[in-house]
Amino acid sequence: MSIDGQWHIVIRSALGKQEATAQFESDGSRLVGKVDAGGGRINDIEDGAIDGDLLRFKVPMSTMPITLSFEVTRDGDTLAGHAKAGAFGKVKVAGTRV
Template identity: 40%
Template sequence: MMSNLDGEWDCVVKSPLGEQKSTLTVKTDGDRFTGTNAGAMGSLDVLDGRVEGNTLSWKMDMKVPMAITLDCTATIDGDTLTGGVTAGAFGTSPMTGTRKA
């Protein structure tokens, strides 16, 4: 059974480098999930994806413009996603998203 978290999400992260738009793909399996986050700088795989209620948490290994591990969280409420992306010393950038039709 597909959960209400599954699907594609149009996301925007307000990062120190400006607004970063991407498409987050979520496929849950119990308390885990897999997927990708694809944007202008390429596609990153979801690593260590976890599901707790309607909140997702995961990591991504970014290579450009620098090599850094991103820690991400997102809470889904219906067709709306809110969360953040933490990039080490750069702190946490807010992330918002909407479900793709």
């Protein structure tokens, strides 16, 4: 099953639960797409890579000068892993296919 499609993402940070919607598209081992954090804040995925069920990608935040570096594993229609959030360290990430 492909990663392509829309995903509901939940990030659990020191600032509380943050939710977003990601639109992923695969091109071989390359991952592209957009992340919608709501309120008109849509960011392109950067440096996206797919290695089996492991996804790595970066999303620059528009609300603060930080880039989240994601490393998540897909298991069917769910995602689990973490994101490095600069000085905030690692935060837990989970997702489900919409």
